Amino acid sequence: MAKINIIPIFVPHLGCPNDCVFCNQKRITGVSNFDINNVLKTIEDHLSYFSPLSPREIAFYGGSFTAIEEDLQKELLSIAKSYKDRGLVDGIRLSTRPDCIDDHVLTYLKGYGVDTIELGIQSTNEKVLNLSKRGHDRSSIFYASKLIKEAGFKLGLQQMLGLPGDSQEYSIETCKEIIGLKPDFVRIYPTLVIKNTELEHMYLNGTYKPLTLDEAVDLASKLIMLYENSNIEIIRVGLQATENLKFDKDVVAGPLHDAFRELCESKKLYMVLKAAKLDIRENENISLYSNARNNALLVGQRGSNKENLKKLFKTDKIKFKVDNTLADQIKIIAEKTYLVDIKENIKKIVKGW
Numbered sequence: 001m002a003k004i005n006i007i008p009i010f011v012p013h014l015g016c017p018n019d020c021v022f023c024n025q026k027r028i029t030g031v032s033n034f035d036i037n038n039v040l041k042t043i044e045d046h047l048s049y050f051s052p053l054s055p056r057e058i059a060f061y062g063g064s065f066t067a068i069e070e071d072l073q074k075e076l077l078s079i080a081k082s083y084k085d086r087g088l089v090d091g092i093r094l095s096t097r098p099d100c101i102d103d104h105v106l107t108y109l110k111g112y113g114v115d116t117i118e119l120g121i122q123s124t125n126e127k128v129l130n131l132s133k134r135g136h137d138r139s140s141i142f143y144a145s146k147l148i149k150e151a152g153f154k155l156g157l158q159q160m161l162g163l164p165g166d167s168q169e170y171s172i173e174t175c176k177e178i179i180g181l182k183p184d185f186v187r188i189y190p191t192l193v194i195k196n197t198e199l200e201h202m203y204l205n206g207t208y209k210p211l212t213l214d215e216a217v218d219l220a221s222k223l224i225m226l227y228e229n230s231n232i233e234i235i236r237v238g239l240q241a242t243e244n245l246k247f248d249k250d251v252v253a254g255p256l257h258d259a260f261r262e263l264c265e266s267k268k269l270y271m272v273l274k275a276a277k278l279d280i281r282e283n284e285n286i287s288l289y290s291n292a293r294n295n296a297l298l299v300g301q302r303g304s305n306k307e308n309l310k311k312l313f314k315t316d317k318i319k320f321k322v323d324n325t326l327a328d329q330i331k332i333i334a335e336k337t338y339l340v341d342i343k344e345n346i347k348k349i350v351k352g353w
């Protein structure tokens with residue numbers, strides 16, 4: 001499928017009735033003042049440099065769109081609709097909270113041509129929702145997701161890792177419940193401690209401990225395997241880098257890394273090779289063949305995964321070679337030759353979770 005070019009309109013915290021402990025939307029989106037007059041300019045600017053041949057969507061991100069005053073929502077949606085009606089964009093998407101969805105809302109979103117609704121659900125665990133001050137219970141998540149699917153929208157669900165009270169067990173349980181909701185796609189975000197949030201106070205007074213980078217990568221790679229095994233598209237893992245999303249700017253603590261997804265995908269391939277239980281002797285010469293993308297992941301960021309694989313196979317003599325005929329497989333030539341099927345091994349790994 002051709003890559004969709006997104007025209008992002010950030011509606012930072014506009015109308016959101018809540019203050020989740022981790023949220024400072026003004027900082028996360030990098031926009032502190034919203035001006036509706038800039039919306040047209042943002043759309044026109046993006047359209048001027050997108051190829052007319054690739055699909056384009058207007059996306060209202062950053063806050064809880066359907067919690068904004070209804071008149072303003074409709075004003076924003078009518079701008080987006082006018083572009084869709086003229087064939088200048090192909091779709092409209094927005095993100096919101098589960099408790100800001102009902103039949104009335106879905107009816108007018110349909111009328112304005114909205115195609116995709118993303119729900120920030122973060123966790124399905126009641127304790128985690130409470131401690132994160134999400135302001136709704138788990139039943140809202142199931143109710144809103146069902147309504148959205150029944151009304152014929154594309155459904156996206158966002159899951160967060162490492163929230164207050166969270167654990168690996170709860171995250172895996174949330175992931176399985178999300179899979180049960182049959183979303184069209186998901187996003188996975190590790191929790192970061194952002195300046196001027198309640199979570200920052202909790203971190204500073206010792207009542208909240210963020211995941212380390214290793215813990216977050218380990219857990220996110222497991223969720224990636226669970227979602228992939230259920231054929232659910234994962235459109236993002238980790239927050240998108242912005243000017244302020246840095247340790248010396250707005251991020252106080254947490255598993256922030258520019259290439260977070262790559263770290264997780266590398267870990268996934270490490271786990272696949274581990275699960276394959278290859279019969280390789282100590283100090284053997286090994287050549288790992290895979291396509292270009294998997295080759296880069298097998299080597300890992302600054303060779304980190306290569307070091308892990310050396311430990312796994314108990315040898316320093318590993319070579320990484322590109323063979324683009326291998327789509328979902330890794331060929332290992334050692335004393336014997338092995339063909340490791342990535343999907344089959346993922347199926348094996350997640351079976352026990």
Ligand code: SF4
Binds near residue numbers: 019063
């Ligand atoms: S619902 Fe979303 S926008 Fe509102 S406080 Fe929570 S994370 Fe922020």
